[in-house]
Amino acid sequence: AAPKPPIWSFNHGISWRERKRRSAAIEAAGFSYQKFVNFALDETKRRVHLVPSSLQEKLGSIPVTDGKAELKLQSFEAPKIRLLRSMCINGNEAMQVMDFAVFPKVEYDLPIFCANFFTSSAMNIIVLDLNPLHDVISNREYFEKYYERLMPLGLKYEQLLPWGGKITSESLRFFSPIVIWTKFSETQAKHNALFAAFKDYYEAWLELMDQVSMEMDASRVMCNCEAQHRYLTWRAEKDPGRQILKKLIGKDHTKDLLRIFLFNGVDELGSKTFLDYFPEYKLEDGTVNDKRSIMGKSFENRPWNSKGEFIGTNF
Ligand code: BLA
Numbered sequence: 444a445a446p447k448p449p450i451w452s453f454n455h456g457i458s459w460r461e462r463k464r465r466s467a468a469i470e471a472a473g474f475s476y477q478k479f480v481n482f483a484l485d486e487t488k489r490r491v492h493l494v495p496s497s498l499q500e501k502l503g504s505i506p507v508t509d510g511k512a513e514l515k516l517q518s519f520e521a522p523k524i525r526l527l528r529s530m531c532i533n534g535n536e537a538m539q540v541m542d543f544a545v546f547p548k549v550e551y552d553l554p555i556f557c558a559n560f561f562t563s564s565a566m567n568i569i570v571l572d573l574n575p576l577h578d579v580i581s582n583r584e585y586f587e588k589y590y591e592r593l594m595p596l597g598l599k600y601e602q603l604l605p606w607g608g609k610i611t612s613e614s615l616r617f618f619s620p621i622v623i624w625t626k627f628s629e630t631q632a633k634h635n636a637l638f639a640a641f642k643d644y645y646e647a648w649l650e651l652m653d654q655v656s657m658e659m660d661a662s663r664v665m666c667n668c669e670a671q672h673r674y675l676t677w678r679a680e681k682d683p684g685r686q687i688l689k690k691l692i693g694k695d696h697t698k699d700l701l702r703i704f705l706f707n708g709v710d711e712l713g714s715k716t717f718l719d720y721f722p723e724y725k726l727e728d729g730t731v732n733d734k735r736s737i738m739g740k741s742f743e744n745r746p747w748n749s750k751g752e753f754i755g756t757n758f
Pocket of ligand 1: 532540541542557559560561568570609610611613614615617618678683684685687688740
């Protein structure tokens with residue numbers, strides 16, 4: 444059989460006519476993820492003083508090779524927030540992307556807020572989560588600290604935004620029992636549900652931020668720092684958005700965008716390398732395997748039950 448085209452080729456077995464129809468529908472709805480970012484910024488400002496960060500200047504201007512696409516970057520800091528940043532891509536053919544994340548300062552043991560939404564005329568690929576900083580599958584204490592009481596929130600969207608099927612097995616370690624991982628092709632009703640979920644998840648994160656106090660134990664701060672650095676190292680190397688970014692802005696700008704902006708901290712919070720954390724990616728010549736995954740994809744169904752217990756196999 445012919446190999447499946449990559450999703451960003453916008454040609455996922457649907458006709459040209461159907462794609463045009465969907466693009467027009469999205470455009471007519473004035474659809475853009477910027478309203479998600481605006482909501483998050485407004486809500487954050489109601490609670491803390493957000494200071495613009497200078498990361499965009501460090502990055503310099505990034506020319507977009509595809510003349511019709513727009514790249515919008517925003518970043519801030521706050522007393523407990525090391526970096527709140529967003530990237531929105533307003534592409535052609537109805538491509539809309541949002542990568543929004545909030546990284547706590549390492550003195551605070553807070554989850555990482557993560558919203559990654561990719562929309563093309565063929566497909567929406569969604570990850571929304573309070574990514575755990577520590578191992579939420581085997582560390583019961585950590586699960587009880589944050590996720591046990593968030594389980595009702597996770598269940599609230601299970602019907603509307605159901606599990607999206609098999610994923611890169613490695614990614615699952617970075618997800619929590621309340622992760623919304625979903626794929627869909629319709630637009631309006633699903634996007635309304637997604638906006639509602641985004642608002643709920645963000646409010647839940649802000650509430651945690653309000654309540655968390657500064658860690659005084661140096662070894663625990665170190666532990667937070669390493670956990671965040673490991674997360675950043677994973678994403679800066681293996682983020683699924685990489686291919687599209689390369690196409691849009693080229694290889695060198697993509698590297699800068701990932702290391703200086705999106706996953707800022709990867710070069711500052713620690714000195715371990717990708718292969719120190721993930722040695723299974725090492726090739727014989729000592730370089731990093733290009734593959735996204737060594738383990739392959741698994742977890743056809745949600746691998747957590749309603750109590751938040753891990754029920755996945757082959758992990
Ligand atoms: C696909 N993005 C995916 C998938 C996941 C994520 C789980 C499904 C494919 C897979 O199994 O890996 C998201 N993965 C994550 C996140 C984490 C993770 C958030 O490990 C966090 C730890 N996605 C973006 C951006 C773009 C993008 C910015 O966030 C584009 C610029 C695109 N994501 C994108 C595309 C796919 C995808 C095109 C489908 C292609 C593929 O499966 O590789």
